[in-house]
Structures are given as C-alpha cells and as structure tokens.
Amino acid sequence: MLNTKRYLLPWVAGIFLLLFSCQREEPPLSGTFKGLEVPKHFPEPVYRFGENTPTEAGFSLGRKLFYEPLLSKDGSISCGSCHHQEAGFSDPGKAFSEGVNGKLGLRNSPAMANLAWFPSFMADGGINHIEVMPIAPLTDSLEMAESLSSILKKLQGHKTYPQLFEAAFGTDSITDQNLLYALAQFMALMVSANSKYDDLLNGKTTFSLPEERGLTLFREKCASCHQEPLLTDFSFRNNGLDLYSEDPGRARITLQESDRGKFKVPSLRNIAFTAPYMHDGRFNTLSEVLDHYGEGIKSTPNLAPELAALTLSETEKQDLLHFLSTLTDYKYITDTNFSNPQKN
Amino acid sequence: MKIFKTLGLLALCTSMLFITSCEKEDDNGEPNPTVQKGTFTLKLDHLFDGNAFALNQAYTNGSGESLEFTKVRYYLTNIKLEKMDGTVWAEPESYHLVDADDMTSTHIQLADIPEGEYHKISYMVGVDSTRNVSGAQQGALSPANDMFWSWNSGYIFFKLEGNSPQAPDGDFRYHVGGFAGANNAIALHNHSMHDQMLKINPNASPQVHIEVDIKKAFDGMHTISVAAMPKVHMPGMMAVHLSHNFHGAFVLDHVHD
Structure with a gap:
C-alpha cells in the first residue's frame, strides 16, 4: 500500500507540473523574483502585503490582468490603455482619457510608480488601500464600466485564468479578493528608483552645473510639498490654478469647503514623460507648469501658504527644467517585467 | 508501541x-x-410599522409619503454573547450580509458556542473601522457584493432603495456608511435577554428573534422624507442621521428554546 503511494506521488506531481508548464503562455520574468526590494534611499513602504505575500506567479498574473481588456465592459480597454509604461504609466498627450464607448474621465490619468509608499490613492485621496484601488477604474461608468461579479465570471470561463489563479493562490475558483491581490502585487512592485537623481543620492553619479543649481532651487522652493525622495508628501494642496475650482478635489471626500481645489501633491518621478500636467491636464509642457508657479498662481482662499510668495526667474526655471529631467527612470519605463506580456 | x-x-x-x-x-x-458546544439561530423579522414587510409592497411613512422598496440590505457583524459571570463569546469572522429578498440571509446560524446561559447579545449594524481600511476582503465583505464604495473607500453598511411618487426623481436611494470621526455611522446594538436567557447546549437549537421595523429608518430621532432628501450616497451627516434612525429599528422580540 505504502509503496504504491510512494511510486504514484512523483508521477502525479510531475503530471501537474507538466500541465502548468504546457499552459504557460507568459514569458518568464527577467532576473530572479525577489518581491518588494526597498531602495536603500527610500523610507519603509506603507503597504506591507499582509496575507498577500508576493510571488512570481501572483506578480505575473497581476501584470497579465493589468493589460487584460476583458476587465472592461466591452473588452475594449485595459488598465494599460490609460497607463502607458513609456510615459511613466500615464496617458501621454491626453488631458482626459477615454473609457469604454469613448467616454472621457473627469481627471487626468496619473503616472504610476512607487505605489507601495502611497497612503492614499486618486487626486482626491478617496481610496485608502492599494488592494481596493483598482475597483474604482474597473467599475466607473466613465472608465472600464464593468462590475466585479461580471469580471469574475469572464475570468472563470477563460481558458487560462483559472490555472493562473491556481498557480498564484492555490485555488482555481476565482474571487475578487484574489483578483485584487494579484493586481496589488503587480502595482506594489512597480518601483522607480533608478533615475539620475536616485544615482546622485546613492553617490553613483554627479550632476551637471545646471542640474545641481536646479536641485538646490528645488530643495529651496518645491521640496516642502514634493518631499524627497518620493517627491511628494502625499498631502492635499491647492496650488492656485483657479480662483474658484469647479472640481471640488479633496472636498469631494471631506465635504469641507476649505478643501475645495485641493489635490494630492503628485510625485514628480518620470515627469518629463507624463504630460499633460495638473489634475485636469491643462498644461502641455513643464515650461507652462513653471510659468504657472512663477507668475500664474491665483490667490484663492484655499491656496497652499507656501505658494503665496513663490517667485521663479527665467534662469531659475531653466535650471529647474534641467533638474526635472534627472527624474526620468529609463530602466523603469523600459523594464520588460512591467510591460504587456503579449508584446514581449 | x-x-x-x-x-x-x-x-x-x-x-x-x-x-x-x-x-x-x-x-x-x-x-x-469537557466544554460542550451548541448552536443558535439569530432570526431577523422585517416589519413595516409592526406588520410583516416585503419588497415591492406599498407602505406609508410618518411624513405621509408612499414607499415601495426594491432593496433592503445591511451588514450585521461582530456578534457577541455574554454570560452573567461576564464571560464573552465572540463569533470568529462575524460578518453577515442580510438581504430582505433572501430568506436564508435572515436566518443567521451560529455554531461552536460554549454551553451555558447567556443574558446579553450584541452586534453591529455596519462594518468595524478595521475592515474598512484593510484592503481586499472576502466572503460577506467581498467588494463584489456591491456594498462597497469604490471612489471613497469604505463599506456601505445598509442600503434602502425604492420608489415613491413623492421623491423628485420618483425614487429614493439611501446608501449609508462611514466609519471615521463625525461621520461614523456604525450602530452598536445591545439586547439583554433577562426575560428569557439564551440557553446553549448540544441538544438544543434556540432562536433569538430580532424585529427590524423599516419604518423607523424614516421616523425616529430624525424625520427622513423622500421628498426632502431622496438620495444619500456617501458618508456625512445625512448618513449619520439615517444610522441613528435605523438603530432604533432593531428590537429584541423574544428568545425561544
């Protein structure tokens, strides 16, 4: 009896492995999967994964789902449709992105990087956890317009997803928790920490004179909100775009008029590639952004006090532009581990 | 050996x-x-103004408005029992989604309870703050159950929806939640069962009957009129007022062995 079992076990295991390897259509990740590695010049991340321990299978599944148009109501768009890697996972050139049926969203599609450090999500900070973040774009009628239960049905009936969920979570019965876990694994591991700026902090490079002057100016005039090294303090500020902001911003969540027109301070990582800028994509270039901070700030009652007396000369703007270009992380925006697996 | x-x-x-x-x-x-375990059923009887409640029936609230409900759903969570000596039993993973349209959801089965006489039952209508900030949950708390705000993270503790000719758009929709600060809409319920103690033992299957009078959601501490306030869809003062009223809807009717 025992002997038969001993014979059978490797066979059964072997057949299982064979099944999985045959059905694997994903290209393998490059390098060894190490989970979340905290860059040595970064603080501790906010997201600790809890029961959602990252694995290579979970991360790969999250990546596949990120680029999966099945998640939208009519199968026309995926998360990647409005978050392009080459643009730092923003939607280049679009003030507002198109959802299903060509409907336009209400705010500019944000760049994505270092999300494991985010205490809140969205420009108004309404979302409190990385795992539940995707529910908003998945279900918003202006975005992917699909219900979670319908997504689960589509994935369950798909030819490969049940096996991929089995490999990642030990069960081929697909739940929304595991769907959100996989997406969270992918998103949380999207770490951008290899720009020239990061190299400078880690003593691996030196800045040109204009870049250095830009960094000094940045630390003097910008870094109180765009706090280093994540380049945001995640607070909500009104940066004087309008005398009266039609978009309530943070007030949409808090219902406090004193929060009208306040938006989460965005990280500046990969900023050279994430145009257009601001919550409504009103500025097409970084020069326009700097012109706003130099001379365009409206003195609205909710204005961030730091901005009331801000001035920028033309040479200062040039130096700041040099500094901002050091924030591009070319490794991040070309890393095939974050790319659409169907295109690799 | x-x-x-x-x-x-x-x-x-x-x-x-x-x-x-x-x-x-x-x-x-x-x-x-040596401790024996037993079970009991928490039975929720939905009423409107003291009479049996059903969806798609016409009722009238205290403001004289005609109401026909299409949806009544709520979270009943964190069920606890207490003995006279202060011993507390708490149901593990105690999250239940009750739907007036689903009979089985109104009969909550509780098991694995140490035998003895219990004089108090407590529960929440709502979801504790921890689970509102802990990411993707499962089971009754699964976001796919359509009781979760995607854009303003948090659970919808209860939904009352229906039609009324007095409502400006012909319908009313109350989605009540909120777990923080002044917007906290979590309702804690405590019922004492001194009249008839809940006796748990392996050979009994007692029932605790809670009556839930939906009319109280409109006519309680605050008067809620579908003409004046047809929609509530986020945390805030209106949601808190509705939670105060709905709190008064839950009354322990009786316990039977």
Whole structure:
C-alpha cells in the first residue's frame, strides 16, 4: 500500500507540473523574483502585503490582468490603455482619457510608480488601500464600466485564468479578493528608483552645473510639498490654478469647503514623460507648469501658504527644467517585467 | 508501541472531532475538551410599522409619503454573547450580509458556542473601522457584493432603495456608511435577554428573534422624507442621521428554546 503511494506521488506531481508548464503562455520574468526590494534611499513602504505575500506567479498574473481588456465592459480597454509604461504609466498627450464607448474621465490619468509608499490613492485621496484601488477604474461608468461579479465570471470561463489563479493562490475558483491581490502585487512592485537623481543620492553619479543649481532651487522652493525622495508628501494642496475650482478635489471626500481645489501633491518621478500636467491636464509642457508657479498662481482662499510668495526667474526655471529631467527612470519605463506580456 | 501511540492519537482526534473542532480550542489557548458546544439561530423579522414587510409592497411613512422598496440590505457583524459571570463569546469572522429578498440571509446560524446561559447579545449594524481600511476582503465583505464604495473607500453598511411618487426623481436611494470621526455611522446594538436567557447546549437549537421595523429608518430621532432628501450616497451627516434612525429599528422580540 505504502509503496504504491510512494511510486504514484512523483508521477502525479510531475503530471501537474507538466500541465502548468504546457499552459504557460507568459514569458518568464527577467532576473530572479525577489518581491518588494526597498531602495536603500527610500523610507519603509506603507503597504506591507499582509496575507498577500508576493510571488512570481501572483506578480505575473497581476501584470497579465493589468493589460487584460476583458476587465472592461466591452473588452475594449485595459488598465494599460490609460497607463502607458513609456510615459511613466500615464496617458501621454491626453488631458482626459477615454473609457469604454469613448467616454472621457473627469481627471487626468496619473503616472504610476512607487505605489507601495502611497497612503492614499486618486487626486482626491478617496481610496485608502492599494488592494481596493483598482475597483474604482474597473467599475466607473466613465472608465472600464464593468462590475466585479461580471469580471469574475469572464475570468472563470477563460481558458487560462483559472490555472493562473491556481498557480498564484492555490485555488482555481476565482474571487475578487484574489483578483485584487494579484493586481496589488503587480502595482506594489512597480518601483522607480533608478533615475539620475536616485544615482546622485546613492553617490553613483554627479550632476551637471545646471542640474545641481536646479536641485538646490528645488530643495529651496518645491521640496516642502514634493518631499524627497518620493517627491511628494502625499498631502492635499491647492496650488492656485483657479480662483474658484469647479472640481471640488479633496472636498469631494471631506465635504469641507476649505478643501475645495485641493489635490494630492503628485510625485514628480518620470515627469518629463507624463504630460499633460495638473489634475485636469491643462498644461502641455513643464515650461507652462513653471510659468504657472512663477507668475500664474491665483490667490484663492484655499491656496497652499507656501505658494503665496513663490517667485521663479527665467534662469531659475531653466535650471529647474534641467533638474526635472534627472527624474526620468529609463530602466523603469523600459523594464520588460512591467510591460504587456503579449508584446514581449 | 508505535501502533498504540497511533491508535491513541486517532482516538483522541476522533473524540475531539465529535466534541468540537481542534482549531477553536487552539484559539482559546487552553484546550478543554469537557466544554460542550451548541448552536443558535439569530432570526431577523422585517416589519413595516409592526406588520410583516416585503419588497415591492406599498407602505406609508410618518411624513405621509408612499414607499415601495426594491432593496433592503445591511451588514450585521461582530456578534457577541455574554454570560452573567461576564464571560464573552465572540463569533470568529462575524460578518453577515442580510438581504430582505433572501430568506436564508435572515436566518443567521451560529455554531461552536460554549454551553451555558447567556443574558446579553450584541452586534453591529455596519462594518468595524478595521475592515474598512484593510484592503481586499472576502466572503460577506467581498467588494463584489456591491456594498462597497469604490471612489471613497469604505463599506456601505445598509442600503434602502425604492420608489415613491413623492421623491423628485420618483425614487429614493439611501446608501449609508462611514466609519471615521463625525461621520461614523456604525450602530452598536445591545439586547439583554433577562426575560428569557439564551440557553446553549448540544441538544438544543434556540432562536433569538430580532424585529427590524423599516419604518423607523424614516421616523425616529430624525424625520427622513423622500421628498426632502431622496438620495444619500456617501458618508456625512445625512448618513449619520439615517444610522441613528435605523438603530432604533432593531428590537429584541423574544428568545425561544
């Protein structure tokens, strides 16, 4: 009896492995999967994964789902449709992105990087956890317009997803928790920490004179909100775009008029590639952004006090532009581990 | 020798299985195989103004508005029982989604309760703040159950929806939630059962009947009119007012053995 079992076990295991390897259509990740590695010049991340321990299978599944148009109501768009890697996972050139049926969203599609450090999500900070973040774009009628239960049905009936969920979570019965876990694994591991700026902090490079002057100016005039090294303090500020902001911003969540027109301070990582800028994509270039901070700030009652007396000369703007270009992380925006697996 | 050990272990495990699950004993720290366990049913009877409630029936609230409900759903969570000596039993993973349209959801089965007489039952209508900020949940708390705000993270504790000719758009929709600060809409319920104690033992299947009078959501501490306030869809003062009213809707009717 025992002997038969001993014979059978490797066979059964072997057949299982064979099944999985045959059905694997994903290209393998490059390098060894190490989970979340905290860059040595970064603080501790906010997201600790809890029961959602990252694995290579979970991360790969999250990546596949990120680029999966099945998640939208009519199968026309995926998360990647409005978050392009080459643009730092923003939607280049679009003030507002198109959802299903060509409907336009209400705010500019944000760049994505270092999300494991985010205490809140969205420009108004309404979302409190990385795992539940995707529910908003998945279900918003202006975005992917699909219900979670319908997504689960589509994935369950798909030819490969049940096996991929089995490999990642030990069960081929697909739940929304595991769907959100996989997406969270992918998103949380999207770490951008290899720009020239990061190299400078880690003593691996030196800045040109204009870049250095830009960094000094940045630390003097910008870094109180765009706090280093994540380049945001995640607070909500009104940066004087309008005398009266039609978009309530943070007030949409808090219902406090004193929060009208306040938006989460965005990280500046990969900023050279994430145009257009601001919550409504009103500025097409970084020069326009700097012109706003130099001379365009409206003195609205909710204005961030730091901005009331801000001035920028033309040479200062040039130096700041040099500094901002050091924030591009070319490794991040070309890393095939974050790319659409169907295109690799 | 080995065979005796194995047999002994087997017998032990079998007996444990009969008495209770091994896991639960580990949770309490001190295994005590002599404690007997029992079950009970928490039965929710939905009423409107004291009469049996059903969806798609016409009712009238205290403001004289005609109401026809299409949806009544709420979270009943964190169920606890207390003995006279202060011992508390808390149901593990105690999250239940009650739907007036689903009879089985109105009969909550509770199991694995140490035998004895309990004089107090408590629960929440709502979801504790922890689970509102802990990411993707499962089971009753699964976001796919459509009781979760995607854009303003948090659970919808209860939904009352329906039609009324007095509502400006012909319908009313109350989605009530909010777990922080002044917007906290979590309702804690405590019922004492001194008149008839809840007696848990392995041979009984007692029931605790809670009456939920939906009319109270409109006519309680605050008067809610579908003409004046047809929609609530986020945390805030209106949601808190509705939670105050809905709190008054839950009354312990009786316990029977």
